[in-house]
Amino acid sequence: MTTAIAAPKLPAGRTLALGTSRVAYEVKTYFRQGDSVFFTFLFPLIFLTIFSVAFSEGSFGKTASGAKVTAAEFYLPAMLAAGLLLSGLQNMSIDIATEKGDGTLKRLGGSPLPVLSYFIGKIGQVIVTGILQSALLLVVAAVAFRVPLPTDPAKWLTFAWVFLLGVSTCAVLGIALSALPRSGKSATAVIIPITLILQFISGVYLSFSQLPAWLQNFASIFPLKWLAQGMRSVFLPDSFKALEMGGTWNLGGVALVTTIWLVLGLLACRLTFRWIRKDS
Amino acid sequence: MTTPPHVSVRDLRKQYGDFAAVDGVSFDIQPGETFALLGPNGAGKSTTIEILEGYRDRTSGEASVLGVDPQRGGLEWKARLGIVLQSTGESGNVTVREQLAHFAGFYPNPRDVDEVIAAVGLTEKAKSRIKSLSGGQRRRVDVALGVIGRPELLFLDEPTTGFDPEARREFWELIRSLKREGTTILLTTHYLDEAAQLGDRAGVIAGGRLIEIGTIDEIGGADARTPVVRWRDQNGLQEERTTEPASLVAGLFAATGTEPDGLEVRRPSLEDVYLALVAAHTTEETTLEQLERSL
Numbered sequence: 107m108t109t110a111i112a113a114p115k116l117p118a119g120r121t122l123a124l125g126t127s128r129v130a131y132e133v134k135t136y137f138r139q140g141d142s143v144f145f146t147f148l149f150p151l152i153f154l155t156i157f158s159v160a161f162s163e164g165s166f167g168k169t170a171s172g173a174k175v176t177a178a179e180f181y182l183p184a185m186l187a188a189g190l191l192l193s194g195l196q197n198m199s200i201d202i203a204t205e206k207g208d209g210t211l212k213r214l215g216g217s218p219l220p221v222l223s224y225f226i227g228k229i230g231q232v233i234v235t236g237i238l239q240s241a242l243l244l245v246v247a248a249v250a251f252r253v254p255l256p257t258d259p260a261k262w263l264t265f266a267w268v269f270l271l272g273v274s275t276c277a278v279l280g281i282a283l284s285a286l287p288r289s290g291k292s293a294t295a296v297i298i299p300i301t302l303i304l305q306f307i308s309g310v311y312l313s314f315s316q317l318p319a320w321l322q323n324f325a326s327i328f329p330l331k332w333l334a335q336g337m338r339s340v341f342l343p344d345s346f347k348a349l350e351m352g353g354t355w356n357l358g359g360v361a362l363v364t365t366i367w368l369v370l371g372l373l374a375c376r377l378t379f380r381w382i383r384k385d386s
Numbered sequence: 387m388t389t390p391p392h393v394s395v396r397d398l399r400k401q402y403g404d405f406a407a408v409d410g411v412s413f414d415i416q417p418g419e420t421f422a423l424l425g426p427n428g429a430g431k432s433t434t435i436e437i438l439e440g441y442r443d444r445t446s447g448e449a450s451v452l453g454v455d456p457q458r459g460g461l462e463w464k465a466r467l468g469i470v471l472q473s474t475g476e477s478g479n480v481t482v483r484e485q486l487a488h489f490a491g492f493y494p495n496p497r498d499v500d501e502v503i504a505a506v507g508l509t510e511k512a513k514s515r516i517k518s519l520s521g522g523q524r525r526r527v528d529v530a531l532g533v534i535g536r537p538e539l540l541f542l543d544e545p546t547t548g549f550d551p552e553a554r555r556e557f558w559e560l561i562r563s564l565k566r567e568g569t570t571i572l573l574t575t576h577y578l579d580e581a582a583q584l585g586d587r588a589g590v591i592a593g594g595r596l597i598e599i600g601t602i603d604e605i606g607g608a609d610a611r612t613p614v615v616r617w618r619d620q621n622g623l624q625e626e627r628t629t630e631p632a633s634l635v636a637g638l639f640a641a642t643g644t645e646p647d648g649l650e651v652r653r654p655s656l657e658d659v660y661l662a663l664v665a666a667h668t669t670e671e672t673t674l675e676q677l678e679r680s681l
Contacts, residue, residue, distance in 0.1 A: 116462055116494055124491065131480070131488050138479040138515075209474035213531070216439060218465035219492045382441060 121220045128219075128227020133234050136197075146197040147239055150185040151246060153311075157181045158251050169343040178251030183337030184310045186240055190269070191310075191330050193236045194276020196301045198228060199283040200293045206382070207290020215381025225281065225375070232277040233270075240269065253341075261340045264357065268336035271364050275329055278371035285378040309334045315349040322351055329367040336360040390453060392417050392539050392570040393438060398447035400433050400594075407433045409594035410447070417538075420561075420571040422585035422602075424578065426664060430594040431574040432472060435543050438572070439469050452539055465493055468537030468569075470528050472544050478516030482508055482527055485516060486534055493535030505560055506530045521548050529557070533564065540564065542573045546580060558583050578657040590660060592667045606659035613653045617646035 137143060158178035166180040205211050214224060247253040256262065283300070287293040305311055307321055308330035314322065325331040338346065339355035347355050393415035400408040408430045415421045423431050436442045438449060440456040440463075449456055454463045480488070482503060490496035503512050506526040511519060516527055525548060532540060542561075546554045554577075561584050565571065575581055581588050582602050590598040590605065598605050613631045617624050617638065628634050631651045638646050654662075 116465060127488065127491050131484075134484075135477075135479045139477070204477075208476050209471065210476045212441070212471060213469075213474060213476070216441070216464065216467070216469040216471070217489065217492050217535070218461040220461060 116218065121223050122226070124219060124223035125226025125230070128223055129230030129234065132227045132231035136231055136235060146192040147235060149192055150189040150239065151243055153188070154178065154181055154185045154243060154247065154251075167346065170345050175343065175346075176251065176253065178247055179253045179341070180313075182243065182247045182253055183341040184334055185243055186269075186337045186341075187272070187308075187330060187334035188305055188310045189239045189243065190236060190272040190276050190333055191301055191304065193239055194232050194273055195280040195283065196297055197235075198232060198277050198280025199286070199297045202228070202281060202284035203287040203293035203297075204290040206284065207293075211381045221379065221381070228281065229274065229277045232280075233273055236269070236273045256340060264336065265340045268333060268340070268360060271361065271368070272329070272333040272336070275364050275368040275371060278368055278375060279329075282371050282374035282378060285374075304328055304330045307331075326351070326363070329364045332360040332363045389417055391415055391450075392419075392452055393421075393572060394448075394450040395434075395438070396448040398434065398437065398449055399445045400430075400437060400442065401445040406594050408437070408444075411591065411594070411596045413589055413596065413599055415570060415572060417570055418565075418568045419586050420565055420573060420584050422581035422588040423572065423574045423591055424576065424581055424588055424660060425574075425591035426576065429591045431591055432543055433594075434591070435541055435572060435574055439467070439541055440464075465535060466538045468532040468535060468540040470532035470540070470542045470545050473547075474524075474528060476516070478519075478524070481513050481515055482519075482530075483512040485527065486530055489531050490534050495536050496534055497536050499534070502530050502534055505533075505563070507556055522550065522553050525549065526553075526557075529560070533569075537569065539570045539572070542571060544574055544576070546575070546577065554580070578655075578660055582656050590663050592664050595667075597667045598663050602656065605656070606663055610659045610662060611654055613651055616648065616650040616652070618648040619646065623648075 158176070158181065161177035164177055166175040166177060168174055202211075244255065248255050283297065284293075287296040304325075307317065307325040308314070308328065309317070309325070310330070314325075314331070314334065317325070322331075335350060335355065336357060338350075339357060339360075347353060350356065391414040393413075395414070396412050398408055398411045399406065411430070411434060413421070423434065425431050433442065437444050438451050438456050440451075440459045443457055451459070452463060452466055483499065486499045486502060490499055500509075500512075503509055506529055508523065508526055508530070511523060516524060519527065525545070529542075529545060532542070546557050549557060558580070561571065561573075565584075571584070573581070573584060585602050587599070587601050588605055589596050612627045612629055615626050615628060615631050615634050619642075626634060635646075635649065635651065638649075
């Protein structure tokens with residue numbers, strides 16, 4: 107007789123419990139890797155510092171009351187958006203491609219860890235490190251560069267949803283993009299140009315309003331432009347919305363485009379993610 | 387009712403283009419048995435074991451592991467397996483203890499973390515980061531991760547490559563203790579002494595085919611173990627295979643009245659038997675190829 111041997115039932119709810127245990131494990135290993143801490147975690151802070159110092163004499167416009175907007179104030183929302191992209195998309199895709207290459211995923215794939223728990227761990231790690239990164243940026247901006255932070259709770263509510271939606275979308279897209287590099291070693295070379303170009307065309311390093319209209323339209327396909335716009339709506343004076351496409355903050359557009367990318371990313375993960383490339 | 391085998395493979399094939407990595411392999415492994423798969427590099431050992439672990443899909447044939455088709459094995463199936471892969475290069479930013487405690491959480495009924503660490507001889511390294519360990523020590527972490535879930539069936543793919551002789555002996559002791567607990571083990575190795583020490587039965591695989599299967603003392607048949615007598619006379623080195631070596635040596639002495647030069651009586655070891663099997667297979671392949679080409 108070839109009946110299956112009685113298997114112990116795995117307890118219900120273990121996907122979530124293991125996901126939580128993965129978050130702790132992922133956050134711990136993230137901070138133990140010197141290079142990821144430098145290139146993704148501290149990167150926006152370093153750039154905020156460089157821009158604030160280098161362009162301290164530059165002119166970035168005035169508030170309604172006539173006060174000058176400083177370089178630090180102008181670049182803070184851009185760096186917050188860049189942080190989401192780096193912690194989410196860049197870090198996640200390189201990390202997973204490396205884990206695919208070095209056998210981490212093969213080992214996990216042979217264990218009874220649910221794929222969903224692995225994803226929860228990765229996304230949780232991005233959310234935790236993203237929160238710490240943003241908090242650090244806000245504290246340094248406020249304390250060292252005297253950037254006035256908003257006092258209106260509605261602004262912080264906008265910040266909260268743009269942050270959460272942005273960080274989840276970037277994390278999910280990072281997982282999907284990890285399928286792109288053919289090996290762990292080529293991951294950095296494949297991913298960094300993508301994120302670098304996105305940052306240049308989406309108004310992170312260059313002022314978005316000064317880009318040609320066709321480039322603005324092209325950048326509007328991708329989520330980073332919208333995340334940066336959402337962040338500007340929180341941290342820049344309301345009068346600055348005149349510089350945006352269509353002259354409004356268009357938060358509805360931010361929510362819509364980012365959500366579309368979140369759904370596309372989830373679909374791509376579902377369709378492309380494999381513990382290992384079978385038969386390679 | 388008889389207990390079904392833990393592993394059952396029938397006419398297993400794995401084709402990559404024109405190349406058959408596994409070419410019609412069949413065997414069973416009974417519960418509690420240790421089965422060694424022997425063969426030269428590239429013979430198809432790892433492909434076979436990876437098909438059974440669910441990592442590769444077979445081209446044709448049948449496979450059943452713990453009563454489940456490995457191509458469709460779910461998490462509950464994986465929870466009953468232990469897998470020690472051939473080689474890994476993970477970043478190892480966690481300590482031995484952290485890694486084992488984390489993996490123990492994946493399984494419904496795991497072994498005690500500290501007991502497993504002690505069993506693989508890493509108690510003193512429990513708080514060291516995995517990346518700071520030597521190659522042999524990292525391999526022991528692999529084995530510890532393979533057994534932490536208290537598997538019913540353990541796959542060991544060349545587990546002791548890179549071990550020094552002492553570490554290999556300690557590792558054998560660990561595997562014997564798992565055998566005593568009733569764990570079924572499928573082991574691939576190219577160390578013949580390892581197969582002889584641990585295996586209840588062995589299969590020899592070459593060119594993707596299982597060319598021999600049996601208990602360790604039976605492999606190659608009784609003839610392959612016929613003692614060989616060697617000596618030197620005025621015509622050079624002489625060699626004779628006989629089931630009565632003592633009579634042969636007595637006859638030699640009686641004929642010449644002197645001690646024969648370089649006298650040696652040897653019973654072929656498992657290694658001799660194995661090398662003869664693989665060599666015979668290779669010659670056969672070559673002859674066939676030559677035949678095909680000449681036609």
